[in-house]
Amino acid sequence: MRAAVAVLVAVAGLAAAGCGGGDDPASGGTGGGRVTVFAAASLTESFTRIGKDFEAANPGSTVTLNFAGSSALANQVNQGAPADVFASAAPKNMTTVTEAGNADGTPVTFARNQLVIAVPVGNPKAVTGLADLTRPGVKVAICADQVPCGAAARTALDASGVKLTPVTLEQDVKGALAKVKLGEVDAALVYRTDARAASADVTGVEFPESARAVNDYPIVALKDAPNPAGAQAFVAYVRSAPAQAVLAEAGFQAP
Structure with missing residues (x-):
């Protein structure tokens, strides 16, 4: 288990939309709650929009986003920062997290960039x-x-x-x-x-x-996620057609 140490992170809170929840992972059903996502800085615009769309699809959920360089985020995760999801701009930084045993499952590539x-x-x-x-x-x-x-x-x-x-x-x-x-x-x-x-x-x-030098962008739910259901639902939503359309509009290549 990751050590419970205090790590100061810059986060941007997005407002929750409504109340209630669903239970369909493909649509991101979480049953509500906060989902904290650590994401590469190059995902700022896309994940801000995807986060809002996820909230709209999952009333009662709130997405909190922390954007920074992937290497810094990987270090924060491995030092015990409370996060549900990690989205990296390269496999190398994701490997830092998986080799430390902090991923819940196998990372999947959801986009590419050039x-x-x-x-x-x-x-x-x-x-x-x-x-x-x-x-x-x-x-x-x-x-x-x-x-x-x-x-x-x-x-x-x-x-x-x-x-x-x-x-x-x-x-x-x-x-x-x-x-x-x-x-x-x-x-x-x-x-x-x-x-x-x-x-x-x-x-x-x-x-x-x-x-x-095309970069693959992997995403994974984290082993000690405070909201495991929300983590899995957000990862599934990022791979869904609506989120993929947002990424394509921003200029990302399909995985």
Whole structure:
């Protein structure tokens, strides 16, 4: 059993919808209660909507979401943070949880994601591919190697043969994207979904090497979940047609 230690996590509470409940796992029937979901930062927009949809489908349920880098979330789970579900942006960070014995069942892949180069709207540096990121005066942000977006960036760069020295290494994809939005860098390697969600501020430039670094997103209910029924129901709902449609609209690829 995971040690009961206090872990400070940032959570965003979503309002419960109605009262009562169902018992059909495919529709997410939980019988009510709070479902706490630890999810990769790149899932912020999609899981916020999916959480609300889950609540609507399960009156009396409340979804609480904690978004961060997958490596940080895996560490929180293994240190005893009270959570029902873990959704990672890469299998490696999920393996950290399963090998510690903290998963209830086998993780399943529910989506895939791919990198783009995020640049300011208008692409003032005329970036068309990875090689352009090495030009003098082009400042680039990528994620740190231990988080999925960083590992994917390193794989893509290695595949291209481009030797890139970023000016900053961020702890999650939202941090890298923020550097572009704030004008602190000229480009960042981020997920296609994050660039799409921030399309008012950035443009996503596709590059062929990203096909060599597609990330699988696994999800699992946790062994010591405070709400085991809710955990299983949320995992089932994420795999359902309505949730998959939300993910596809955001730019995720089907598993």
